Amino acid sequence: MKRHRTPAPPEAPRRGAERRAGVNRFSAWLRNHLRVFFNTLGQLYRAPLHALLTVAVIGIALALPAALYVLLQNTQRLADHWEGTAQISLFLKPSVSDDEAEKLAARVRGLAGIKQARVLSRAQALEEFRALSGLDQALAALGENPLPALLIVTPASEEPADAEAVLETLAALPEVETAELDLGWLKRLRALLDLMRRAVWLLGALLCSAVLLIMGNTLRLAIQNRHEEIELMRLIGATDTFLRRPFLYFGLMYGLLGALFALILLGLTLGLLAAPAKTLAALYNSSFEINGLGLNASLGLLALGALLGLAGAWLAVSRQLKQIQPG
Amino acid sequence: MKRHRTPAPPEAPRRGAERRAGVNRFSAWLRNHLRVFFNTLGQLYRAPLHALLTVAVIGIALALPAALYVLLQNTQRLADHWEGTAQISLFLKPSVSDDEAEKLAARVRGLAGIKQARVLSRAQALEEFRALSGLDQALAALGENPLPALLIVTPASEEPADAEAVLETLAALPEVETAELDLGWLKRLRALLDLMRRAVWLLGALLCSAVLLIMGNTLRLAIQNRHEEIELMRLIGATDTFLRRPFLYFGLMYGLLGALFALILLGLTLGLLAAPAKTLAALYNSSFEINGLGLNASLGLLALGALLGLAGAWLAVSRQLKQIQPG
Amino acid sequence: MIHFDHAGKRYPGGFEALNGLSFEIAQGEMAFLTGHSGAGKSTVLKLIALIERASSGQVIVNGLNLAALRERRIPHLRRSIGMVFQNHRLLYDRTVFDNVALPLIISGHGHGEIGRRVRAALDKVGLLNKERAYPITLSGGEQQRVGIARAVVHKPPILLADEPTGNLDPDLSREVMELFRRFNQFGVTVLIASHDLDLITRLPYRILSLKAGRLTGERAALTA
């Protein structure tokens, strides 16, 4: 450029130079991306309150299904803890002693289709019954323990049909008075978890669309806001790709930050709920503690946020930019 | 105005006329408000997609705490249905016949501090026990009914201290073997409902601030978007009140519509959840059905929406408008 | 009507745009303000409408001492001034009619009166047929005239114009000046910033010349 250092005379268009500058397409592309990336960061930094507002809104929208997911996971865990899988309760005849019960258990474990079998002695049965029903004193009032010993058997397969088959085999054993497949309790749990899962999906879908909407709306307004700039840029030859890029970065960044915000929010909420949950668990004589989202799900949330931000931006931008034409 | 009908000559400023127009301040005020109101409606009508987006976002944010509130109300109702209030279970001695139990109940009803007393015969006790524990077959296995008859007494006061006093009196009765105050179950329920209430408040607070944020953000961008218009308006003598008004209407209207959207969303969600909830209830042999938000709470939600919209608008507008000055 | 008393304006950044400027324009007078680009013409007009505040000296407009005027009373001042802006400042999402109606809407006039006055103003600038058009569909000169109609529609006692003929061809420029003259004949105080020396020296009005923020010359009004 040395030859242009003389002050006054205007520079003629050097088409060769134009072309030379155009040769390294990749470096121009990279330069553009970097510029936009840092511009976006700069914008966030210069208008931190605005950025925070948008990020907070997105964060809240993402935090809610995540919170429900955590609730679902914890309930599931609680349920597993209580019940494991389908169980068969073998009520043994009163004549069967605890020793004989143990032997029976060993025999049952050897049968096909059985995963596990354990003895619940008469004393233990009373204890468990008490804990489950909460009617301690009522049972105490009974004086003598009316409960028989039990054999709790876990079938290898959880398919109701397989479990029924196992049940029939076991019911035929001479020591067994009655055999009961705990499908009732299982059904209830399943129904409950089903309900929750449905709610999570419903809420998740709702709130993901909310994030899309928020993102779209924010960007729609941001684009309208820069209406004149975009019009001018078109006039001096900016391509659609060029015009779109900063908004896509914007969406991506906001989605990502929103997800981060959601994670923090979730952490705080779980912290707040930990104490009452512990109290509740203590009432049930359980050492149950709420688990957080975990690393994988957290990363998933971040990815989801970024994706939703980008998608929302894309939707808004493609529609909007077309409409802004110099006139 | 007749004398100005001649086409060409420009009209001199008639200060008298200015003043005359200014006399009826109230009609000018009303006219301004009506104009802004219809302008806002017109804007909604002309950009229905944009309006719908914003309304949907606000609606979702309002629907969530409302949904949790509905859940809380229903759980409360379920709990009331099951347990009513603090109850004292009097386990009667095995020697007491059902007849004698009825007489005892009549006597207990006469005592001070007692709201209600009913007999649960041995057969009924077994039935209820079965229903609550879900262990039908286990109980069937017992053969003979091991349970005593009960007297279920509701104290007039729900204060634990009062209930304890009543308990002591009743425990002293000769027919009574053991007396139990059902505080355990009550405590659990209370802990659970506490947890839920806390969650509702937490979520409610979170999402109300989200609505404020969304509203503020939407308006902030809307104002920036009309930057030039506002600058011009200031240049030709518009007051702050005048400039603020359309945005406040905007916030009010969007908040109100958002709340309406939330109500619709809630209705749809409850519709979707009604079937599984019924299935769940059927498993518990209950005819429980989910209740909606109710008229009062619905109106409350609408009011809340309007208020949040207005407040969000006010916050955004006051800050923003000051910053836009012709330069 | 407009009185500058050793008024100075130093912009943030330290640039001294006006420097001890003193002049007076009587009620019902018409005057031109001229000078090279950057001389401070627009700044003078901005001080009058309180778009900028003088950093020294006094400016008195319509009997109000602007330095003492509280923020809340600024709209009141501005309603007594009609301004024609250098770059039109039309709202491009509203029709010509709605643009011109703005000053009346702001002061809360009735529907019927707004219609009458707006049409009268558009008639005066020869754009009655463009009433329903959007500014973007008008040529530069037509937009300028919409701006003039807006400035006079509420019959302000003071009219300020910043290079109102910058975008007009010579014929139109003369017409527009004629329009301002007629407003002046009806008693409006008119101050016009312009560098179209050819045009303004031919007119019999007073001409104030600025250079680097100082009054460097003044041609008195010619008697007709």
Next chain:
Amino acid sequence: MIHFDHAGKRYPGGFEALNGLSFEIAQGEMAFLTGHSGAGKSTVLKLIALIERASSGQVIVNGLNLAALRERRIPHLRRSIGMVFQNHRLLYDRTVFDNVALPLIISGHGHGEIGRRVRAALDKVGLLNKERAYPITLSGGEQQRVGIARAVVHKPPILLADEPTGNLDPDLSREVMELFRRFNQFGVTVLIASHDLDLITRLPYRILSLKAGRLTGERAALTA
């Protein structure tokens, strides 16, 4: 370089802004377009930059038949044109430097080269000292010159200007015209819409006169 062949433009609403307009401007030529307000000067420039499409006839620019040019190729066309707009069209939230740098950023030039070229362009319009200022702090004439710097910074083969001297005083107007002349001497094809007849008739270039969308007169270039 620019070839109009019976080009017509009917705006939505039915207004016939141009009507069977034919003319040709050779590569390296400089010409003026004149005519009263609303004659169609801006419309001609808009057709060249494809801001509007001709509704009849043909427009060929830099060898491209604009009627056949696909939407995606429009940026390519516009990068070969430098435009000076009637109302500046500066971005008021960016410094003068950043405004002038826009065309270079769009085509992905390197940091160092942007700096060099922008300063060279600002130097040419005499605003090197305002590099870091925001447009709002500039006078109307200074803003106009920033617009000119932006139009030439990427050295386009074609330069269009829509009333580039509308807001300038006579001295500055002459200087700006001189600037355009020098660009033309370096081979740039220049077309300027203007109604400053005083100024342009004194210059030796071709003058095309429009009236109601038709070519009504043409003054050939004077030999110097």
